[in-house]
Amino acid sequence: MLLGLGAGTVTAAIAARAFSPFVVVGSAIIDLTPGPMKEAVIRVFGHGDKAFLFVVLAVVVGVVAALAGVLEARRPWLGRVIVLAGGAIGVAAALSRADATALAALPAVVTGIAGAWVLVFLIRRMPAAVPPRAQTSPSRRAFLSWSVAAAAIGVVATIGGQLATRTASAAANARAAFKLPRPAASATPVPAAASFDVSGITPVITPLDKFYRTDVELVIPQLDPEQWSLNVHGMVKHPFTLSWKELNELPMEEHYVTLACVSNDVGGPLISTAKWLGYPVRLLLERAGVTGDADMVYSESFDGYTAATPLSAMTDPDRAAILAIGMDDQPLPFARGFPARLVVPGLYGYVSATKWVVDLKVTRFADYQGYWVTQGWAEKAPVKQSSRIDVPRPGVRLGAGQQWIAGVAWEQHVGISKVEVQVDDGPWNEAELAAAVNVDTWVQWRWSWHATPGDHQLRVRATNADGVQQTSGVSDVLPDGATGWHTVEVSVA
Ligand SMILES: Nc1nc2c(c(=O)[nH]1)N[C@H]1C(S)=C(S)[C@@H](COP(=O)(O)O)O[C@H]1N2
Numbered sequence: 096m097l098l099g100l101g102a103g104t105v106t107a108a109i110a111a112r113a114f115s116p117f118v119v120v121g122s123a124i125i126d127l128t129p130g131p132m133k134e135a136v137i138r139v140f141g142h143g144d145k146a147f148l149f150v151v152l153a154v155v156v157g158v159v160a161a162l163a164g165v166l167e168a169r170r171p172w173l174g175r176v177i178v179l180a181g182g183a184i185g186v187a188a189a190l191s192r193a194d195a196t197a198l199a200a201l202p203a204v205v206t207g208i209a210g211a212w213v214l215v216f217l218i219r220r221m222p223a224a225v226p227p228r229a230q231t232s233p234s235r236r237a238f239l240s241w242s243v244a245a246a247a248i249g250v251v252a253t254i255g256g257q258l259a260t261r262t263a264s265a266a267a268n269a270r271a272a273f274k275l276p277r278p279a280a281s282a283t284p285v286p287a288a289a290s291f292d293v294s295g296i297t298p299v300i301t302p303l304d305k306f307y308r309t310d311v312e313l314v315i316p317q318l319d320p321e322q323w324s325l326n327v328h329g330m331v332k333h334p335f336t337l338s339w340k341e342l343n344e345l346p347m348e349e350h351y352v353t354l355a356c357v358s359n360d361v362g363g364p365l366i367s368t369a370k371w372l373g374y375p376v377r378l379l380l381e382r383a384g385v386t387g388d389a390d391m392v393y394s395e396s397f398d399g400y401t402a403a404t405p406l407s408a409m410t411d412p413d414r415a416a417i418l419a420i421g422m423d424d425q426p427l428p429f430a431r432g433f434p435a436r437l438v439v440p441g442l443y444g445y446v447s448a449t450k451w452v453v454d455l456k457v458t459r460f461a462d463y464q465g466y467w468v469t470q471g472w473a474e475k476a477p478v479k480q481s482s483r484i485d486v487p488r489p490g491v492r493l494g495a496g497q498q499w500i501a502g503v504a505w506e507q508h509v510g511i512s513k514v515e516v517q518v519d520d521g522p523w524n525e526a527e528l529a530a531a532v533n534v535d536t537w538v539q540w541r542w543s544w545h546a547t548p549g550d551h552q553l554r555v556r557a558t559n560a561d562g563v564q565q566t567s568g569v570s571d572v573l574p575d576g577a578t579g580w581h582t583v584e585v586s587v588a
Pocket residue numbers: 306307308309310311312354355356357396400430431443444445448449450451
């Protein structure tokens with residue numbers, strides 16, 4: 096039983112923090128306990144009320160476990176059924192929580208299965224009958240050793256899992272209590288003219304829950320900001336470590352920046368825009384004093400994920416490369432790198448946007464490679480000029496007559512000056528461009544099409560602020576980003 100609970104607690108720490116078997120069953124008991132009884136317990140035990148509950152639970156679990164062992168030894172199956180029924184109670188308790196997630200029941204399932212399995216394992220190793228005068232027969236000793244080992248592993252796993260969960264909730268509490276500092280330099284507000292009133296068009300600022308996400312972390316890390324610090328070192332005169340408190344006392348800047356993933360296909364969804372709050376990396380590097388022939392900043396997350404960013408992009412006073420702590424007026428969500436991440440306009444995320452960043456090393460491209468570069472992606476990866484049709488959606492049936500063709504176009508840090516739309520093999524038509532928020536964000540466009548019955552191909556291309564037209568040449572996302580003109584097929588009735 097201890098081993099089952101340990102396995103369940105570790106599962107909870109990894110996959111469903113709030114749903115460790117003890118916690119869900121305990122919470123359900125609290126919910127089911129009549130009010131007067133609850134008050135009596137609190138009166139007697141005060142702040143020890145939860146401890147009292149857990150002691151009672153532990154005793155009940157111990158008695159049930161002993162019973163299951165005795166029964167399983169006599170009648171195989173019966174003990175297992177009892178253990179699995181215990182797991183089922185845990186599942187029911189987990190699913191009854193208001194905040195139950197898809198994985199909420201998993202720790203209890205693991206508890207039941209691991210408990211039943213170890214029960215069978217031990218019973219199989221139990222000596223058939225203990226001769227009265229041979230108390231220390233080898234099989235008896237082996238059985239006791241296995242039992243003690245299972246119990247010990249269970250206790251260690253339970254305590255370890257519980258501690259891991261506690262640390263995680265310290266991070267959640269810290270994030271909930273954290274008030275973003277007011278920006279010393281606010282972003283220019285998004286002009287009304289940046290958004291077209293076209294149904295289905297991509298909003299110019301992406302709602303937080305719609306922002307694309309890519310990372311290699313299996314479980315969303317929850318770092319406690321009090322434990323966080325940023326180490327700035329390498330080819331610098333004055334290496335230093337920045338604490339969370341120090342970071343928050345620095346004057347923060349707000350910037351609207353579009354972030355793009357190199358894995359985004361032409362027309363794909365892996366690109367989004369947010370308002371970021373952070374401190375310029377350039378000023379951190381100034382404080383450190385870059386020396387020698389450094390040409391790269393090697394950023395590392397707490398778990399060893401890395402990115403190599405050109406030093407010039409980090410030190411350019413005209414490029415808002417920031418150590419971000421806020422996203423759309425909120426502390427960074429955990430999935431976005433809380434407490435801090437990098438945002439560098441104009442570079443694909445894999446060479447710039449390290450989340451949960453804890454280390455900046457000034458170095459040389461010749462000496463280090465970022466995580467994805469070792470997997471065959473390009474060393475230098477500026478975001479490629481592109482445009483996307485969002486309206487109409489591919490394959491839809493439209494009515495004949497006036498229809499909007501609309502979408503977004505971007506070349507971060509350069510800007511877009513023109514978007515054109517082509518229907519089938521017809522002429523290119525200049526679309527209307529919405530106001531740009533700034534050169535680091537995408538821009539909306541729309542063109543009013545007189546749709547005629549039949550099947551049609553719609554195609555889009557952009558021209559950047561330097562007059563360079565988006566290439567029609569098709570290239571794959573590997574190694575440094577996709578190119579080509581986004582084409583959508585629709586039929587008009
Ligand atoms: N620690 C860490 N940071 C990371 C990644 C990662 O896997 N781990 N992925 C990068 C990639 S490939 C991209 S495109 C961006 C995506 O940021 P987002 O998930 O906030 O959209 O984060 C970057 N930062």
